[in-house]
Amino acid sequence: MDNKDSEAEIHPLKTEDVKAQENHENSVERRIVSKQSSRLSRLSRWRTAAFFISLFLCLIIVFAFSFIIPCPERPVSERTWFRNYDNAVAYQFLAIEDVNEDKVQDVIFAFKASNSSSSFNRSCLDEGLPSPCAFVAAVSGTNGRALWERPAAEEIEWMECDIKQLGEAAVPGCLVVGKPVSLTTVALRTGEVLWRQSSDFGANYTVLTPVSVIPDVDSDGVQDLIIFIATGDKVCHSENFIHSGKDGRQIGSAGSLNVDGKARYVILNLDSSSYFLFYTGTVLFVNSVCQSDYNSEIRITRQLSERSFCILKKTIIISLSLFSSGDIRYLAKIPGRSRENILVVNSEMAALINAQNLQTLWTLNTSRVVRYEPLLGYYKPDVLGIVLESEIGPNMKKSGSGAVQWDLKLNSRAKSPGPATLSTADHRSAFLIWGEYQLGTHGQLYLFHPSYTNVLLELRNSTDQIIAFNATLFERSRHACYVLLRGPQPSEEPGPVSLMKRKLKEDVSESRVIWLSQVAVDSEQYIRDRLYRMRFHSRA
Numbered sequence: 080m081d082n083k084d085s086e087a088e089i090h091p092l093k094t095e096d097v098k099a100q101e102n103h104e105n106s107v108e109r110r111i112v113s114k115q116s117s118r119l120s121r122l123s124r125w126r127t128a129a130f131f132i133s134l135f136l137c138l139i140i141v142f143a144f145s146f147i148i149p150c151p152e153r154p155v156s157e158r159t160w161f162r163n164y165d166n167a168v169a170y171q172f173l174a175i176e177d178v179n180e181d182k183v184q185d186v187i188f189a190f191k192a193s194n195s196s197s198s199f200n201r202s203c204l205d206e207g208l209p210s211p212c213a214f215v216a217a218v219s220g221t222n223g224r225a226l227w228e229r230p231a232a233e234e235i236e237w238m239e240c241d242i243k244q245l246g247e248a249a250v251p252g253c254l255v256v257g258k259p260v261s262l263t264t265v266a267l268r269t270g271e272v273l274w275r276q277s278s279d280f281g282a283n284y285t286v287l288t289p290v291s292v293i294p295d296v297d298s299d300g301v302q303d304l305i306i307f308i309a310t311g312d313k314v315c316h317s318e319n320f321i322h323s324g325k326d327g328r329q330i331g332s333a334g335s336l337n338v339d340g341k342a343r344y345v346i347l348n349l350d351s352s353s354y355f356l357f358y359t360g361t362v363l364f365v366n367s368v369c370q371s372d373y374n375s376e377i378r379i380t381r382q383l384s385e386r387s388f389c390i391l392k393k394t395i396i397i398s399l400s401l402f403s404s405g406d407i408r409y410l411a412k413i414p415g416r417s418r419e420n421i422l423v424v425n426s427e428m429a430a431l432i433n434a435q436n437l438q439t440l441w442t443l444n445t446s447r448v449v450r451y452e453p454l455l456g457y458y459k460p461d462v463l464g465i466v467l468e469s470e471i472g473p474n475m476k477k478s479g480s481g482a483v484q485w486d487l488k489l490n491s492r493a494k495s496p497g498p499a500t501l502s503t504a505d506h507r508s509a510f511l512i513w514g515e516y517q518l519g520t521h522g523q524l525y526l527f528h529p530s531y532t533n534v535l536l537e538l539r540n541s542t543d544q545i546i547a548f549n550a551t552l553f554e555r556s557r558h559a560c561y562v563l564l565r566g567p568q569p570s571e572e573p574g575p576v577s578l579m580k581r582k583l584k585e586d587v588s589e590s591r592v593i594w595l596s597q598v599a600v601d602s603e604q605y606i607r608d609r610l611y612r613m614r615f616h617s618r619a
Contacts, residue, residue, distance in 0.1 A: 156183060156558055158585055160223030162578040167192040169566045169576045170213070173547040174240035174253070178217045178226050178267060184553045185220045186562055187240050187253065187267075189213055190576050191569060195228040206230040206272070211573075215253060215265055218578060220553045220560075227270030232257025234569065237288050244302045245324050246273030254304065256286055262306075262327055276327035280320075285309040291346055291355075293321070301325040307344065307355075345412050347419065347434050356410065356421070408448045413455070413465065422465060424448050429467065443483065445469050456500035456508035458484045458529050466498055466510065485532060487595075489514025492522045496548035501559050501583070503528065504614035509583075511550050511561065516593060524561075526587065528613065534606055535593040538586040550583070552617050559583045559615045587611045 167190045174187040193211045195201040203212035206229075213235045217226040237256040242264075245252035251267040260280050264273040280286075287307040296303045301324040308320060321330045344357040413420045413431060421432045424445060431440040445467060454466035464484060470491070491514055500508040510527045516535065522543075526536040546568060550561040560583060566576030587610050592603040601609075 156221045156553060157223070158582040160580055162218050162223045162225070164190055164192060164196060164566075164576040166573045167566065167576045168569045168571060168573050169546050169564055170235050170238070170569065171547050172235070172238050173549045173562060173564055174238075175220075175549060175551045175562070176240055176251075176267060179219065180268070181221070182554065183220045183558075184551060185226060186218045186578065186580065187215065188218070188547070188564055188578060189215050189231070189235050189238060189255075190566075191234070192573070195230075196225055198225040199228045201228060201230060203230050208233055213255075213257065215255060215270070217267075217270060220580065223578070223580065229265055229270045229272065231255045231263050231265060231272075232261055234258040237286050237290065239290055240267065242292055242302075242304075242324075246301075247325060249301045249325075254290055256290065256306075260284075262322060264327065274325075274327040276322065276329075278320075278329070280308045281310045283310060287344060292324075295324075296321060296330055297323055297325075299323065299325045303330070345410055345421070347412070347421070409453070411453050413453070414463070422453055424453075424467070429465075431465075443467075454498050454500060456510055457502065457506060458508070460506035466500070468498065485527075485529070487512065487527070487535070489516060489525075491515070495522050496545050499548065499550035499561065501550055501552065502616045502618045504556075504616045505530070506616070509559075509613065509615075513548070524586075525593075526583075526590070526610070528610060531606060531610075533594060533596040533598060535595055536587060536590040536607070536610060537593055538590050552615055553580075555617045556615060584611055587613075 170189040170191070172189050175184045176187060177183065178185040178187070191211050191213045193203065195214055195216075201214075203210040206212075208230050212230050213232045214228050215231045215238070216228040218224070219226055232255055234257060235255055236258050238253060240253035242254055243251055245254070245264045246266065250273070252273055253265045253267060255261075255263040255265065257263060260278045261275065262278060263275045265271070266273055285308070287309055291305045291307075292302050293305050294303070295301060303324045304322045306320040306322065322328065323330060344355050347356055408424045408426060409422075410424075411422045412434075413422050419434050420440060421434050423430050423432060426448070427445065429443045429445050429448075431442075432438070433440060448467060448469045456464055456466055458464045489512065496513045498513065499511045501511070502508055507529050512525045512527065513522055514525065515522055516525065516537065522541055524538040526538060527534075544565045544567070545563055546566060547564040548561065550559070552558060553560050560580050563579045563581075564576075565579070567574045587607060590607060592606050
């Protein structure tokens with residue numbers, strides 16, 4: 080007999096206890112396994128629920144940002160817009176700035192009227208000015224909507240809107256030089272008057288433009304302004320006409336230079352000093368202003384002999400004879416790749432001079448230059464050229480770029496607008512020129528691009544009553560437009576004044592192709608299509 084059976088027969092209760100214990104242990108194990116399985120099942124369900132809840136929340140967030148919460152909309156710029164004012168006159172001033180910070184350029188201009196437009200319902204009396212008075216206005220570049228309008232002066236003699244620091248908050252703004260003598264600064268963003276100061280420049284004065292921004296003289300944290308005034312045969316340039324950019328108060332003491340009221344100047348920055356290079360008639364001379372000397376006195380050089388050019392540097396006068404005859408017409412700084420150069424033009428020739436060593440870089444024969452300010456453009460890729468307009472006979476003018484790389488003869492009307500340039504993506508420029516290519520036609524706007532040297536596009540606008548003209552990219556590297564201000568001027572009777580922006584491509588598509596030579600390689604429509612697809616580029 081088996082030992083187990085014997086044991087069972089001998090101890091029957093013991094065997095049952097063992098079986099019961101084994102059954103109990105198995106039951107406990109099953110309960111533990113069951114509990115573990117239940118816990119795992121609940122955990123799995125919680126994980127699944129958490130996953131779907133997270134997914135649901137993500138979908139809600141995506142839906143909210145996509146459809147419920149609107150994303151910032153890019154302003155849609157109209158191709159053409161007009162802004163009209165009745166019973167007004169306009170000043171020869173246009174500035175292009177991003178006023179409302181929407182990354183689209185806006186237009187600032189000035190007009191004279193009794194009241195602002197109906198958008199703001201402002202009157203001259205609101206600023207304590209007699210009616211009518213001069214208003215400064217900012218207009219949206221996207222659709223022509225008025226952003227702000229502000230009475231600024233009885234009359235405007237000069238205005239600048241590229242000043243970076245003005246007022247207590249050192250904000251960008253415009254400076255208005257008014258008549259009778261007053262200085263008013265207006266905040267670029269809001270049109271609010273930052274400060275207003277009256278001044279006394281004496282009798283028969285002329286403001287030499289542009290007004291210059293200089294380093295902070297009175298250490299109040301805001302750049303200051305220096306204004307040169309010509310009275311009779313003298314230029315009164317002094318610290319009396321240095322004004323605080325913060326509150327407009329005058330700083331310093333007086334001085335004068337013996338030149339006539341037609342003097343002009345440019346600012347040169349050499350080493351640690353600033354130099355004001357003046358010209359009048361056939362004389363060029365320099366006034367040196369070192370930054371360390373602003374709070375003491377301004378040093379003035381003596382007037383040198385006629386037809387001479389000089390730079391005062393570290394109390395050493397260096398002079399160079401430039402012209403043998405002829406009156407100086409204008410003087411301008413020309414940016415170079417590593418330095419600034421000086422363009423000097425008289426009635427017979429133009430010369431580009433290195434401002435550092437006074438070496439003549441090139442000369443060009445000219446006659447009766449029309450425009451005071453030179454226009455810069457790129458006839459060759461990345462090679463800066465200078466556009467000059469000169470008279471070649473009665474009611475005729477000639478436009479050229481650089482050292483005569485291209486020229487064009489046009490019939491010219493009195494007070495016709497000056498030219499403009501727009502940089503293109505091929506590192507050259509599109510040139511916009513006003514005139515009459517054929518006798519008997521109204522003054523027209525023409526477009527020229529160096530990729531087609533024998534083609535001129537005649538655009539649709541005429542020169543009738545144009546007071547100011549400008550061309551720019553209203554958005555970075557796109558949206559090339561031009562702006563026209565039309566209407567009577569302050570010396571004329573009031574009438575309708577209009578401000579217009581027009582997209583350049585609209586005119587290109589409707590333009591007339593003029594062949595400057597008899598060689599016509601491509602069709603007119605092909606030329607229009609190519610120039611219509613021309614891309615523009617914003618240069619730094």
